[in-house]
Amino acid sequence: MIEKLYRTVSPILYRIERLDDDKYGYLLIGPMILILSALAFYPLLRTFWLSLQSDDLYGEHPVGEFQGIDGYVEILTGGMDNVLSAPFLSLSDPFSSALVLTLLITAISVSIGTVLGLGMALILNKEFRGRSFARMMVILPWSIPIVIQGMMFYLLFQPSISPFVDVLHNLGLFSSNPMVSTRDSTIMVILIDIWRKIPFIALIILAGLASVDQSLYDVAKVAGASKFQQFKLITLPLIKPVVLIGMIFYTISSMKVYGVVEASTGCSTVPTLTCLVVDTFQMQRWATASAIAFLTALIIAGIIMVYLINFRNEVDSYE
Secondary structure, eight states, rough: HHHHHHHHHHHHHHHHHHOHHHHHHHHHHHHHHHHHHHHHHHHHHHHHHHHHOOTTTSSSTTTTBBOTTTTHHHHHHTTTOHHHHHHHSSSGGGSSSHHHHHHHHHHHHHHOOOHHHHEEEHHHTTTTHHHHHHHHHHHHHHSOHHHHHHHHHHHOOOOTOTTTTHHHHHSSOOOOOOGGGGHHOOOOOOHHHHHHHHHHHHHHHHHHTTOOOTTHHHHHHHOOOOOHHHHIIIHHHHHHHHHHHHHHHHHHHTOOOOOHHHHHTTTTSSSHHHHHHHHHHHHOOOHHHHHHHHHHHHHHHHHHHHHHHHHHHHHHHHH
């Protein structure tokens, strides 16, 4: 029995031993890739299948009946606006639609947060007394639970509690009650998102700065390069791939923003895509909620593809 098993396994082991390093590496990580792919794609495919069914509780099509992409057409053309808590995309009033608000929050938050995170990483990369303590304290906003973060800013912008609102109102920056204004509440959500994400991207960029060869700066100093020239010609090109990776995670998280919205301004004031999914699901319209969730996933995938193309171009430029 053992000898027969050995004769069966031996040729396989021999072929494995003859594999080159690349193929051997793929063989080792292959099972894990298959498991992770199954865990990632099964919920996505299940969501897509649910989105093709009917969930009209009072319509002519029974719940669960296959309706194809009719639900997607109604969502994208505004046919579901009278059912949804907020339009998915409104051409007449774009800034009231969940898609535009989500993209607006993501674009502003990622842009400002990345710049501030880069500046914070550059400061933390310098030698100064208490640097270790500063690095530890920087991560504090990111470690605070999302609900607590939302409540902190809710109290900060609550007119009956905080005098901060009166100051902003007198300056003409906010209305007398930011909680009922979509514009003011959107700004508030952006501020929360930036505040909680800066430590995350700063630490990613800081790891990239640690990998930069310091001898390059010594050569630049001898050549008479200024600090700005060193940053422009050495630091920024070398850490750009790391910055893009950080922006990918930052963008994904901002596109899925929900907790801080619900805990601070409320989804009724700032109806993001995730708010729309949750509200629609609570109305027991599971197919419509699945369709919105799948559309959100497609949008995120498209944005990630743009990042990955830029990332590949940056990597190829150094090869």
